[in-house]
Amino acid sequence: MSIFVTPESKIIVQNITGDFGSRHAKLSLDYGTKVVAGVAPGKGGKFFEYGAHKVPIFNSVADAAAATGATVSVGFVPPPFAADGILECVDANLDLVVVITEGIPVRDMVRVKRAMEGRKTRLIGPNCPGIVTPGTGPQSTGGCRIGIAPGYIHKKGHVGVVSRSGTLTYEAVYQLTVLGIGQSTCVGIGGDPVNGTSHLDVIRRFNDDPETHGIIMIGEIGGTAEVEAAKWIKANVKKPVAGFIAGATAPAGRRMGHAGAIVGGAEDTAAAKIAAFKEAGIEVAATPSDMAEALKRAAQARGVKLS
Amino acid sequence: MNIHEYQAKALFEKFGIAVPKGASAKTAADFPTALALLPEGATMVKSQIHAGGRGKGTFTNGFKGGVKFCKTKDEAKDIAEKMIGNTLVTIQTGPAGRKVQTIYFTVASDIKKEYYLAILLDRATSHPVIVASTEGGVEIEKVAHDTPEKIFKVFVDPAYGLADYQVRELVTKLGLSAAEQKNASKLLRNLYRMYWETDASMIEINPLITTPTDEVLALDAKVSFDDNALYRHPEIVELRDLNEEDPKEIEASKFALSYIALDGNIACLVNGAGLAMSTMDIIKHFGGSPANFLDVGGGASKDQVVAAFKIILTDPQVKGIFVNIFGGIMDCNIIATGIVEAVKEVGLKLPLVVRLEGNNVKAGKETLANSGLTIVSGDTMADAAQKIVKLVA
Numbered sequence: 001m002s003i004f005v006t007p008e009s010k011i012i013v014q015n016i017t018g019d020f021g022s023r024h025a026k027l028s029l030d031y032g033t034k035v036v037a038g039v040a041p042g043k044g045g046k047f048f049e050y051g052a053h054k055v056p057i058f059n060s061v062a063d064a065a066a067a068t069g070a071t072v073s074v075g076f077v078p079p080p081f082a083a084d085g086i087l088e089c090v091d092a093n094l095d096l097v098v099v100i101t102e103g104i105p106v107r108d109m110v111r112v113k114r115a116m117e118g119r120k121t122r123l124i125g126p127n128c129p130g131i132v133t134p135g136t137g138p139q140s141t142g143g144c145r146i147g148i149a150p151g152y153i154h155k156k157g158h159v160g161v162v163s164r165s166g167t168l169t170y171e172a173v174y175q176l177t178v179l180g181i182g183q184s185t186c187v188g189i190g191g192d193p194v195n196g197t198s199h200l201d202v203i204r205r206f207n208d209d210p211e212t213h214g215i216i217m218i219g220e221i222g223g224t225a226e227v228e229a230a231k232w233i234k235a236n237v238k239k240p241v242a243g244f245i246a247g248a249t250a251p252a253g254r255r256m257g258h259a260g261a262i263v264g265g266a267e268d269t270a271a272a273k274i275a276a277f278k279e280a281g282i283e284v285a286a287t288p289s290d291m292a293e294a295l296k297r298a299a300q301a302r303g304v305k306l307s
Numbered sequence: 308m309n310i311h312e313y314q315a316k317a318l319f320e321k322f323g324i325a326v327p328k329g330a331s332a333k334t335a336a337d338f339p340t341a342l343a344l345l346p347e348g349a350t351m352v353k354s355q356i357h358a359g360g361r362g363k364g365t366f367t368n369g370f371k372g373g374v375k376f377c378k379t380k381d382e383a384k385d386i387a388e389k390m391i392g393n394t395l396v397t398i399q400t401g402p403a404g405r406k407v408q409t410i411y412f413t414v415a416s417d418i419k420k421e422y423y424l425a426i427l428l429d430r431a432t433s434h435p436v437i438v439a440s441t442e443g444g445v446e447i448e449k450v451a452h453d454t455p456e457k458i459f460k461v462f463v464d465p466a467y468g469l470a471d472y473q474v475r476e477l478v479t480k481l482g483l484s485a486a487e488q489k490n491a492s493k494l495l496r497n498l499y500r501m502y503w504e505t506d507a508s509m510i511e512i513n514p515l516i517t518t519p520t521d522e523v524l525a526l527d528a529k530v531s532f533d534d535n536a537l538y539r540h541p542e543i544v545e546l547r548d549l550n551e552e553d554p555k556e557i558e559a560s561k562f563a564l565s566y567i568a569l570d571g572n573i574a575c576l577v578n579g580a581g582l583a584m585s586t587m588d589i590i591k592h593f594g595g596s597p598a599n600f601l602d603v604g605g606g607a608s609k610d611q612v613v614a615a616f617k618i619i620l621t622d623p624q625v626k627g628i629f630v631n632i633f634g635g636i637m638d639c640n641i642i643a644t645g646i647v648e649a650v651k652e653v654g655l656k657l658p659l660v661v662r663l664e665g666n667n668v669k670a671g672k673e674t675l676a677n678s679g680l681t682i683v684s685g686d687t688m689a690d691a692a693q694k695i696v697k698l699v700a
Contacts, residue, residue: 027636079535105536106428107506110465113433150635150666165581167633171688174633174664191580194433220581223430246584249569249591250600257565257580257602259535260430265448270588287592288585289689 002133002185003160003205003212004096004122005072005144010036012064012073012094014085016048016057020100021076024148026050031151032135032142037064039073061085062092074130074146075099082126083108090121098146099125099196106259109194116196123196127258129166129188132173147188149173157182157307159295160206162199163218164191164258168246168288172216175292181307184212191258193222199229207237214240214299214306216291217282221247222261222268227276234280240298240306243277244285245270308532310546311355313411315510315528322501324494326525329413331355335388341412342380349415350383351376354390356397356405357551359529364397366390367404373397376415383412408550416524421514422481423447423458424495424525426502428509435463435502437495439477443514469499486521494523505543506536555618562614564603571596572626573695574619576612578603578633586631589688595696598625609645616653627658627699631688632665639663639671647678658698659683662691 011028015021016038028035029050037056038048044059058064061073073094077085082101089097104126116123124131130147134140134154145151153170155177163169169188176183187202189195199217206212215237219226226245233241248270250256252263263269277284283298285291299306310318313331320326330341342350354361354373361373366389373395377383387410396404421443429436440458442450451458459480461473474495478488494515502510511529518524537544549557559566565580569587573595577583580602587597599619603611619625634642646661662685663671675682683698685691 080538103535105506105539106508106533107465107503107536110428110433110435114464114466148636153635153665163581165579165584167577167579167582167635168585169581170633170635170665171582193428193430218581220584225430228431244585246581246588249587249597250584251567251569254567254600256567256584256600261580261584287589287689287692288582289589289687 003202003209004124004131004185004187005133005146007032007133007135007142007144008034009072009144010034010068010070011146012037012039012061012068012070013076014039014061014073015076015078016040016055017043018076022048024076025055027151028145029053030141031145032137033145036068036070039064061088061094065092065094071095072146073097075101077101079103079105083112086112086123087115090116090119094121096122096124098128098130099123100128100130100147102127104192106194109192113194113196124187125190125195127192128190128195129169131185131187133185134183149186149188153177154186155182157184158211158213159183159306160202160209160212160215161186161218162202162206162215163188164220164260165218165246168218168244171288172218172291175289176295179292179296181292184209191220191260193260199225200232203229203233203237207239212239213304214295215242216295217241217243218291219243219245219273220258220261221245221250221256221263221270224267226273227267230276230280230282233282240295240302240304241282242285242291242295242298243282244288244291244294245273245277246288308534308537308543308547309357309551310530310532311357311409311548312353312528313355313409314546315530316525318501318505318530319525319528323497324501324525325490325522326528327413327416329411331409331411333409335391338384338387338410342384345380345412345414347380349376349378350380351413351415352383352386352390353411353413354395354407355409355411356395356400356407357548358397358399358405360397360399361395364395364400367394367396373407387412405551416516416526417519419517419519421516423450423513424498424515425509425511425513426498429462432462434465435499437461437463437469437477437499439481441481443516447513463499468503469496483517484521487517487523490521490523505540506533507531508533555621559601559614559618562611564601564611564615564618566618567600568622569597569599570624571598572624573699574598574601574622574625574628576601576603576615576619576628576630582631582633586629586688589692590629590696593692593696595692595699598622609648612645613649613652616649616655620653620655625657627660627695628655629691629695630659630661631691632663634663634665634668634671637666639665639668640674643671643674646682647674647680650680650682658695660685660691660695660698662686662688
């Protein structure tokens with residue numbers, strides 16, 4: 001099994017005609033992901049053609065969903081229009097919208113998040129690499145790749161990965177794959193201060209997923225979401241969990257690339273988060289090179305087989 | 308983006324948030340003109356830099372205090388002349404300090420009591436939160452730690468805005484008199500409106516004061532804005548003071564690089580913010596000290612790598628460079644070619660360790676090995692970090 005998406009999930013790509021959107025739509029098609037529709041206002045009726053693929057383009061998310069039965073959308077919409085693009089998915093009653101866009105104003109996200117309350121649609125991101133459920137084909141093809149992650153580094157298996165950072169997610173996934181340990185689903189929740197799906201939301205789903213046997217949680221400085229997830233893990237999760245927090249050397253008050261990666265108060269620091277991880281029985285990776293090994297240690301300690 | 312106090316107070320006035328009357332000047336020659344706008348009597352002289360702790364700061368010329376109370380306007384003029392053009396060192400500026408290029412004169416208000424007031428985003432709820440305290444003019448972190456019962460928070464529903472009952476709750480908890488409550492309520496509503504309409508990240512007023520005539524005034528103002536929203540506020544972009552920013556960071560932003568100077572000697576060049584942060588961490592873990600945070604983004608084009616090397620090399624403390632790239636989608640060989648060209652173009656003499664991983668990594672490593680340059684290759688982040696730490700030791 002997997003969480004949030006399966007290889008059967010039908011995907012809409014918003015702004016499929018943009019540089020970024022079209023490039024990654026092609027990579028997802030190569031991966032075997034069911035990209036069934038594109039959205040580009042004003043270009044409805046045209047097609048996104050790539051190799052043997054001919055993906056219909058629609059003027060709106062609602063049109064795309066109605067015509068194709070898609071339940072998931074991935075947003076490559078530029079920042080000034082990205083919030084609008086999310087609300088379009090919410091009104092089309094999609095199950096999931098994954099937003100890759102970096103640089104959306106906080107106020108827009110505050111409004112979007114409020115407007116999404118009580119609605120069916122889940123948001124992952126923004127400013128995230130997306131989500132990958134690896135497939136069984138060569139280099140994990142045949143899976144569901146939504147976003148911008150490199151598909152080929154994955155391997156189908158039983159470890160769930162959740163992270164705020166893109167390249168750190170790839171780092172963890174790659175380490176696992178090199179050790180022969182596959183992944184159930186890898187979720188990048190994004191580096192913005194206001195996002196849709198939290199570490200805890202993902203951890204809950206991994207905990208309920210019988211095919212996920214172990215979890216790697218990667219966090220960074222800023223906010224308290226990792227601490228909240230660690231507390232829940234301590235009370236509820238029996239599966240082995242390894243963790244890593246980036247930003248131990250970051251100075252207070254400086255934004256480290258991600259809008260959300262900034263130390264404001266004492267609870268925001270890497271030291272506070274690492275302490276919370278240890279308190280929750282999470283095996284902490286001393287360096288980012290140690291993430292997969294840390295999970296192996298945690299699994300051995302609990303007698304759990306990861307592969 | 309941060310702005311100066313005098314700019315923040317001009318915005319306050321625009322939004323109906325009461326402040327003591329003030330005037331700014333950028334040169335000593337302009338001091339009389341600025342002071343002429345103020346009434347005779349007690350005057351505050353305030354150095355304008357983007358850092359806190361000004362009052363307790365010291366100028367590099369020995370003069371103590373970046374914020375001074377003066378009994379007369381004449382005295383204010385003399386004091387301001389000791390500040391302008393000089394470098395002020397505070398607990399927040401670091402030892403280098405900041406050059407004072409603007410002085411802000413204000414009427415010295417009679418203070419009945421000091422309070423604290425701020426508005427910012429609460430990340431846990433994704434709602435704006437107003438934070439108020441009866442303890443003003445002191446460090447709010449200390450109040451929160453020692454006497455958390457003296458801090459009051461109101462979470463604002465972004466769909467509805469600040470509700471009247473929430474305003475009543477705050478002014479009541481602050482223990483204000485009826486006359487003060489009336490003024491404070493107006494100030495609170497306008498504060499929320501300014502926060503919302505200007506895409507502010509944070510507005511902090513410390514202290515907010517009451518006066519013997521029941522006025523409620525913002526005595527200080529610290530305002531920052533969401534960089535991602537600046538595109539819709541050209542009038543705020545105009546308030547940007549490049550003198551307050553690191554020239555290396557300004558240069559980096561021109562190439563879509565995210566750069567932050569630190570005080571170590573191992574420069575880093577990394578793709579991705581999380582990986583860049585953890586590259587700094589791993590250098591420290593193995594006993595080294597990072598010279599900077601530098602995220603070249605997902606792409607890492609040759610032009611970006613060249614620009615990044617040039618920026619890194621303007622820091623005289625740098626003794627070695629650690630390039631850490633996880634080329635997920637990007638072809639590692641293209642990145643390697645870019646690194647080789649960049650090294651040749653800038654004539655790099657310092658030790659360079661490159662850790663490449665990802666797509667077409669074998670060809671990338673061969674390009675580095677066959678370049679004729681002394682580029683040390685690292686297999687993992689840990690391996691590469693240990694190598695660069697050893698090379699600069």
